[in-house]
């Protein structure tokens with residue numbers, strides 16, 4: 001009774017807090033009409049239920065229910081997107097996510113000596129078949145996934161063998177790969193790609209294989225590892241760029257030395273206001289490098305046929321491109337964490353539902369970088385960025401023209417004319433000397 005009373009109060013307090021938070025978010029977006037409208041539609045117009053439908057959990061085993069709770073504990077927003085996947089994929093992706101979260105928690109835990117951690121990471125995939133394995137010594141925020149690993153591994157063993165094989169194979173390769181970067185930091189740009197491949201590219205590859213194995217996507221999606229890898233690299237590089245401050249404060253370095261050593265002798269120096277003139281060009285170089293994965297992402301997304309898989313893949317990608325646009329040439333990366341507004345995030349979620357909308361999101365946010373470059377020709381490293389963003393925008397527009405379902409020649413032609421005109425204008429501005437690094 002007492003418990004019920006306090007639980008009811010806690011729930012009421014949580015609801016009130018959430019309502020206040022929602023109102024605050026609405027206020028933040030009040031000067032951005034599209035976002036304001038998106039927030040209203042999402043909260044009150046059924047948008048939320050459309051993207052994140054409520055799932056009936058009554059038929060699930062108690063272990064699976066606990067896995068869903070763990071998923072919600074470790075990533076509330078992502079949990080909703082995973083639960084919106086069609087039923088064949090939902091449990092497999094949920095377990096894959098928790099297994100990866102456990103591996104990641106081991107990798108991040110600085111309290112585990114390197115020798116012990118190396119063994120744990122390399123052996124990790126075998127623990128999926130060991131009903132007794134769990135790890136009680138972690139000091140990390142998400143340690144619960146290691147402490148309750150028996151529940152996760154029990155559900156793993158309930159999955160279809162084809163799903164089990166994909167998850168175990170990726171966990172094996174990822175654990176092995178992570179050990180290469182336990183002592184040595186990321187040096188060259190090639191090593192940056194290699195590190196991001198182990199921690200996120202392999203996720204893209206594994207998920208793509210799960211999509212195909214479920215029958216919801218064709219074989220091609222699971223077989224093209226290059227494209228799937230690019231999805232992971234764009235996400236991981238975006239996180240690494242955005243989280244500069246948080247990481248250096250925790251004594252971690254994920255920015256590649258080959259890039260930052262051209263501007264400073266210590267990566268930590270970028271935090272100091274007097275070094276911003278060196279920090280920002282390096283930031284721009286890394287963002288340009290991350291944006292190189294965008295063409296692959298567009299090709300990958302254009303192959304996805306199932307609506308729930310499409311939303312699941314597109315939401316993180318549109319958010320990543322919006323984050324990169326917010327970080328570009330932005331000194332704030334070195335003094336705080338640059339985040340997109342909730343209104344913006346909701347607008348992105350609602351527009352991550354088909355290829356035409358995804359292309360228009362990419363076009364818009366890459367356009368934000370173009371506008372910056374256009375308005376300030378002295379932006380450091382701007383010329384290389386310019387060449388790339390012009391290409392990406394052309395690809396977005398080209399795709400838009402050919403994917404318009406209504407198919408009127410006039411419509412397609414007008415989109416192409418606007419696209420070509422934009423690219424020509426960019427070219428004239430560039431070669432006319434408006435952009436100098």
Ligand code: D3A
Pocket residue numbers: 077078093096097100199200201203204205207208228231232233235236312313314315316319345
């Ligand atoms: C590359 O992995 C994919 C993917 O490949 C085909 C498809 C969808 C999602 C992911 C990927 C992912 O997305 C998250 C991520 C970043 C780095 C690794 N991952 C990852 C780990 C495990 C799985 C899938 Cl199963 C992106 C992410 O975590 N977020 C946080 C929540 C955000 C979206 C981005 C949503 C929000 O509301 O803020």
